[in-house]
Amino acid sequence: MVPGTRAEDRHRSGAMRMLAAGLRGLGAVLLCLVVLLSGGWSLRPRPQEPLVTNNSPATSGRLREVSPPKGSQALRLRLAEHQPRLRILAPADDTVLPLAPWSLELALEDWPLADAGSLGLGAHLVVQLDDQEPLRLGPDVAKAPLTKDSRLSLTMAPLSPGSHRLTVYAARPWGEAVKDPGAAVQIRLHGLAANPLSQPRRGTPQLVSSTPSDLIHHEPVLIDWLLIDAPLQRLDGEGSHWRLRVTLNGDSFQVDRQEPLWLSGLRSGSNPLQLELLDGLGEPLNPPFNSLVQNLEMRPEAPRPWQTASISAEDLEHLLGERPGEPAAEVTLVPEPRTEPDLQGEGMATESDEAARPLGAVSAQLPLEEAATVPEAAEDDSSQEPEPVPLESVEPVDAPDSPEPLAAPESAEPPASAETPLASTPQGEPSEEPSEELVAEPVVVPEAEASALERLRARFGG
Template identity: 35%
Template sequence: MIGLLTILLTACGDRLTATNLPTSETSNLPVVQGRISEVAPPALIQELRPSLERYAPQVTILSPLAEQVFDDTQVIVKLQVSDLPIFQDDTLKLGPHLSLIVDNEPAAAIYDLKQPIILENLAPGTHTLRVLALRPWQESFKNDGAFAETTFHILTKTGKNAPDYNLPLLTYSSPQGIYGAEPILLDFYLSNAPLRLSNTANEDNNLQDWRIRVTVNGDSFLLDTWEPIYLKGFAKGNNWVQLEFIDGQGNKVENEFNTSVRVISFDPSYQDGLSQLVRGDLSPTIARSIVDPNYQTIPTPEEETPVIEPETSIVEEENPVVEETPVIEPESPIVEENPVIEPESPIVEETPVIEPESPIVEEKPVETETIEKVEETPEAIESPLTTIPETKEINEPASGIQPPLEVEPIPEPQNNSEQKITIFDRVQQTLNRFQLASSPAEKDIELPTLDPELFSNVERS
């Protein structure tokens, strides 16, 4: 549908000025002068550019359709692009994108086709949409299919903003907006332009000798090649740039949009992503994220590596923490507290507490004040063999009582003696104990005596 011219030359010396035109036309064109001059592209852009050379984007306008008439001033635009990933880097806010131009107004950057694109408050009449596929630094792709256009109408058709597709069409791309660094890109797109066969004038077809006249702040120069160039010498503040499509005789080729002008601003303090890219403030690693969306994951481990280094120093600080192991030593005295068992030894020494039981024996005579207890003693005699274990415990403290006159517990230390006594002697001692506890009035009572022969058959203990 649209013929394209794809002649790309790299030598800056091939730029044309008015002196390259036929002598008859030399006086009609200005010569390059003033502060503006062409320089090489920024080094970082030259390094990134090959990353996108493999793409040949194909742009399509799905809506509005060609020659479509709308009964509203609002139009929804739907675009499609293939063979080019469009995205915007989160940090630098740059990336491959589409440039949407309504009529000859400044372009809008489209980074996400999933978001709705709505044109509002369009004036009644004819309008034309043009869409370009751009690199992150605003340079347009020049392949066939990287450009699309369509003409539609609001309420009615008019002759304005309707280019002739049989004639060459110039689309202004860059510069536009605010810039914080030089050089500044100058770029454009040509549609339906004939192939240039030579640098000489062709009287039969002046269109083959087309040129682009560039004017910056009143200083003009000519281009006969279709390629981006970088310029420096812009003044701080506002600057204006104009592009014109002319033939071999220096005459403007009349068609809509073949003459376009933009006002741009140059502020060296501006710190957007493009300005950092042009200045070279970015490392190639970070800058590569604007040409490859998947490359964003690669710089992250590189940024983490310096974080690992301080972590190693933290590990070194933990070594003195290991030296604090002597803290275990205070725990050793805790082990020495085992002598706590020693308090149990005084418990063993408390065994002499048994001695207070001896006063209990003294209380027994108090209970024997009655005579009835004396009368009961014969009953205990009836079963001396069965009560032997009990009398053994009672009489052990009294085994050493040799003087019958005292019942004091003094003889108790003599319990350790190994002297053996007969059952008869024990019974006799018991009787003597009761005899001592009796009152003087009862001394006349005669107690029955036991015949030793009764115990002659009993073994001595």
Template identity: 35%
Template sequence: MKSIWAVLLAAVLLLGAGLPVHARPGFFNRDTGSAAKPLPSSAPSGKLQEVAPPGAVQQLRQNLQRHHPSLRLSDPSNDSIVSSDALELRFEIEDWPLSNDPELGLGPHVVLKIDNRAPLRLSESNGNLLKVRIDGLEAGSHRFSAWAAYPWGEAVQSPGASIQGRLHLWQKLQGTQPERDAPWLVPVSPAGEQGLQPLLVDWLIWNAPLQNLREGDGRWRLRISIDGDSFLVDHQEALWLKGSNGSNRHDIQMELLNGLGEPITPVFNNQLIHLKAPAGPKPGWMRPHLTESQLARLSGSPEPEALEVVESPPEPPQKAEEKQQEKTEQPRELPQVEIKIEKEVEDEVKTQPEADPKPTAPEESEEQEAEPPLAEEPSKAEVALPTPPTPAQEKPAEPQQPAEQEPKLMPSSSLGGSARELLNSDGRLRKP
């Protein structure tokens, strides 16, 4: 009997000791008690340093703040069974300008991630409908996440901008995916999956409760390790980190922990991102500054009309000379008016009668030319004769007729006697 009791006691002790080992604490320390203190968060250390995002990223974020993307799965429905070797998903996206510029790179887009596969980036839609075909999925259950993403790959954190669900090919397989209310981690890699500096570190945590609402209310922690340097974060916000391990490739590991630092279902919440070395030109969002045209193209907005005028080719030299000539000719209109007025004044003055009764010099010369030349030298008596006065003209002289048509001047004198008898009737001296 003693041996039987001993066996039973040993069995009870063994089973009692094993209960705490198999009993899991709640995902977020629900059973840890009030004495447990959450693990404090820490800042990036070692070679890692948190920095501001590139200037182009800040411009794009500000430009896209007016959008509030809404994403939903339209077909097939969540948690449905698909009887097909290929899976075709259809999403509806609203208020998110999808774009892909050939020069600047990917603009706003939608990211689809299935299980631990590489993310698919969707930038083309038919209206607001997105359609994507997934080949090569094994039969069974799968989980997926989809979210609206900025041009550099960061997930939009506003409500309705991201969704998650489960799909099954041919049949459900229990235990292969997280439970409906269980937390699971989705790492968000930068667009292009390249190790560009500074590094974008971003993630999504599904079914993670709010924390830090009061002091000591830490429910979860995320351990981030980049090339061997680790730190803890307790908030869901993207980081920009600068650091170098001597190469252009980087490995980013993310582990979801509870408040005490214990792993939470690591099969789904211990993820690794490998960023390859950069190749080709840098994407547009890595630039320190974007012009108005580049900002519009990279954010999926129409280009401003004012920029088209600035970029237009210069005018031909001939048109430029014509415009310059028009500018130089415009001030000359006023002098031309003044000259016209002065000319009218001069014409009015000429039409008025002259006040001076004296004959002008040209008239005297004409009268002198009209005198007949003497055939012989005149005598002293003839020279002594007075010249008859020329009558004054009260009006302006009319146009003169030719000299040969004017009547010849006849001498007139009041003298009588022998001196008068020496002249002929035509005024010439009589011959002896």
């Protein structure tokens, strides 16, 4: 054996043991990194968020919870007399619909739908498909006048392919969802074919945001939500089965009560809002379906009546549907009283004018086809011989001082010659010379026509 070989072997084995220990240590470090990166622990833990209880208002950063506006409190007190009950009559749950418009049929009990015109909707219904913008329904969707049990129907746009959640709930004028049992209902519908993996399992907790971002653009703002199939909170108040994390403009807090929040401290313009449903330990509950994001747009506009410190009795009645809304401008069928000189200046005739106007003046105002049925009196002009002309072109004669009521014949033929008196020419017969026997007949002739006949006789020697 070569001298020193045993010592080298001992040195070599020690180095191997150290290397193995190092590798084991490195493996442990790598395992810790894998666990951390996989989400076992948070690398940057979220700072402690305030928990809002019944005795503590929500405060976080700039956000402050405030009391509900007085206007909404007055409306809420009046609407508390009603307990809405809502059912979806058609389509049935789990219906597969074609890619075409479809009809939604609802039955509503004890909820006074109202439309206050410029003030907005009063009590109404909200139809919400998945996380899309809500569709707000007023009394105009009812097939008949609203009663205690009303039927409502509306046509919906085609569903996109796949599965959807359709939620319908009763809402107060400012968009807050009514939380009473029976005031909200949800079904599942499928466009063309079902895709159940895209929806939460039935019976598991669901979060539906009812924050009215389309109604409120002025502080204070309402934060509201619906919980479906969520576990009940503990009656003793110790701990909770669920929590809602509210994050607005980066400021967060948690609530464990199903009550709406009115907040101030928002900024002008866009304000991102995130709602997350958590379990009692603060972990996401039934993700990813229960994490919702929407935008609250603040604008420089006047607040709604229910958003003010007081509300007038008239606005209150409008929003409750107890007083009809402002009617649209209507066209008045009966003209306003006007004086006789005004009417004459505009070319309009009064009843006394019609009685006083001679026959020729009346026919001059008629259309040509109507004027042909009214006999005209010839003008008194001894310097020229009369010429036969169409009756439509005859100028009206001047009215005498004492006119008589008119009695225009239904039809008359144009004169065959200028020598034929208009009043004595039978229709469809040749004209004849006027005779004394014809003049002697007891015929009642208006004064205007009698004057014309006398002038004709004097001119032609008859």
